[in-house]
Amino acid sequence: MTPDANLPASHPPVSFGKVGVMLVNLGTPEAATPAAVRTYLAEFLWDRRVVEIPRPVWWLILHGIILRTRPAKSAHAYAQVWTKDGSPLAFHTKAQAATLQAHLGDGVVVDWAMRYGQPSIPAVLEKMKAAGCDRILVAPLYPQFSGATTASVIDKLGEALAAMRWQPAIRTLPPYYDDAAHIEALRKDVAAQLRALAFKPEVLLLSFHGMPERTLHLGDPYHCQCRKTARLLGAALASEFPDVRVETSFQSRFGRAKWLEPSTEDVLAKLAGEGVRSLAIAAPGFSSDCVETLEELAIRGREVFEEAGGKDYAVLECLNAREAGMEMIEALVRRELGGWA
Ligand SMILES: C=CC1=C(C)c2cc3[nH]c(cc4nc(cc5[nH]c(cc1n2)c(C)c5CCC(=O)O)C(CCC(=O)O)=C4C)c(C)c3C=C
Numbered sequence: 001m002t003p004d005a006n007l008p009a010s011h012p013p014v015s016f017g018k019v020g021v022m023l024v025n026l027g028t029p030e031a032a033t034p035a036a037v038r039t040y041l042a043e044f045l046w047d048r049r050v051v052e053i054p055r056p057v058w059w060l061i062l063h064g065i066i067l068r069t070r071p072a073k074s075a076h077a078y079a080q081v082w083t084k085d086g087s088p089l090a091f092h093t094k095a096q097a098a099t100l101q102a103h104l105g106d107g108v109v110v111d112w113a114m115r116y117g118q119p120s121i122p123a124v125l126e127k128m129k130a131a132g133c134d135r136i137l138v139a140p141l142y143p144q145f146s147g148a149t150t151a152s153v154i155d156k157l158g159e160a161l162a163a164m165r166w167q168p169a170i171r172t173l174p175p176y177y178d179d180a181a182h183i184e185a186l187r188k189d190v191a192a193q194l195r196a197l198a199f200k201p202e203v204l205l206l207s208f209h210g211m212p213e214r215t216l217h218l219g220d221p222y223h224c225q226c227r228k229t230a231r232l233l234g235a236a237l238a239s240e241f242p243d244v245r246v247e248t249s250f251q252s253r254f255g256r257a258k259w260l261e262p263s264t265e266d267v268l269a270k271l272a273g274e275g276v277r278s279l280a281i282a283a284p285g286f287s288s289d290c291v292e293t294l295e296e297l298a299i300r301g302r303e304v305f306e307e308a309g310g311k312d313y314a315v316l317e318c319l320n321a322r323e324a325g326m327e328m329i330e331a332l333v334r335r336e337l338g339g340w341a
Pocket residue numbers: 026027028029041049050051070074087089142146148149209210211212222252254285286289290291292
């Protein structure tokens with residue numbers, strides 16, 4: 001459709017007809033400094049989907065305690081994994097979008113956004129609209145659904161759409177925790193990395209990000225979806241690695257409430273204490289490496305395992321923008337675009 005010659009000069013450009021795909025991940029600080037981490041955490045931890053404590057009480061705890069202490073500690077963790085291209089999470093998400101763009105070709109506009117911080121979902125939505133997109137697939141890059149992650153992306157999207165006069169048609173990518181394409185991508189990628197290790201691990205630990213346990217009792221499917229991913233991946237790996245025992249755990253505990261168990265830290269110490277000497281760890285709940293895999297698992301996890309008597313320890317890479325993961329994302333996206341592109 002061509003712009004209407006009778007439009008007043010003040011009218012924004014009007015063009016239609018393209019399809020957009022927006023990959024969305026969590027978000028990350030702009031720099032590995034306490035100030036930048038504070039800004040990031042202030043937005044992230046104020047989200048009602050993330051912390052469900054009533055607001056006035058939570059404001060006092062967040063601003064009175066957490067934002068005074070945690071930024072320095074977290075900035076130290078980020079500083080250990082920061083790259084010349086910035087935060088690993090942003091770096092990998094950007095690479096995934098570029099690779100997907102190359103796979104899908106110029107007929108589709110691919111971009112990436114972050115739930116917290118930049119590039120924001122509203123800004124990318126406006127950018128896609130300006131590029132002529134009138135149909136947009138929003139793909140939260142979380143295999144397992146949780147209120148704190150997937151639903152929060154949809155909240156932000158709804159908020160952005162509510163502020164737009166003319167808006168595109170929207171589809172969202174469903175969780176893909178048990179999708180055959182996802183399990184096969186994980187199997188291929190994990191198997192290749194296990195084969196390349198200098199040692200044969202006795203245990204493959206699948207570590208997922210944790211959630212407060214009460215969210216499970218309130219009906220959040222996250223825990224069950226993590227368990228199913230782990231069961232399917234374990235079964236898929238069994239024929240090539242019959243002697244590797246697969247275990248599951250939950251990492252990154254935050255706050256005082258009870259979180260999903262068993263905790264990754266406890267499992268690492270327990271396994272080493274029971275005599276396990278060699279262990280590989282994978283994080284199939286993260287679509288890309290980030291501070292939680294590169295610092296918490298690769299640095300602190302190793303310390304826990306070695307201090308408890310473990311010897312050989314390896315953290316496998318997430319799917320990132322490598323072939324197996326990108327083929328899977330492409331397949332899921334193409335399926336969702338059916339009839340659109
Ligand atoms: C993969 C799924 C994730 C779930 C579920 C999740 C829940 C969740 N997280 C916090 C608190 C923090 N998470 C932090 C980092 C972080 N979390 C995820 C993913 C999930 N979080 C990712 C990918 C990252 C890495 C971001 C990066 O920049 O690399 C952090 C910040 C780091 C720190 O200070 O430890 C916090 C805080 C809660 C409270 C929660 C569920 C309620």
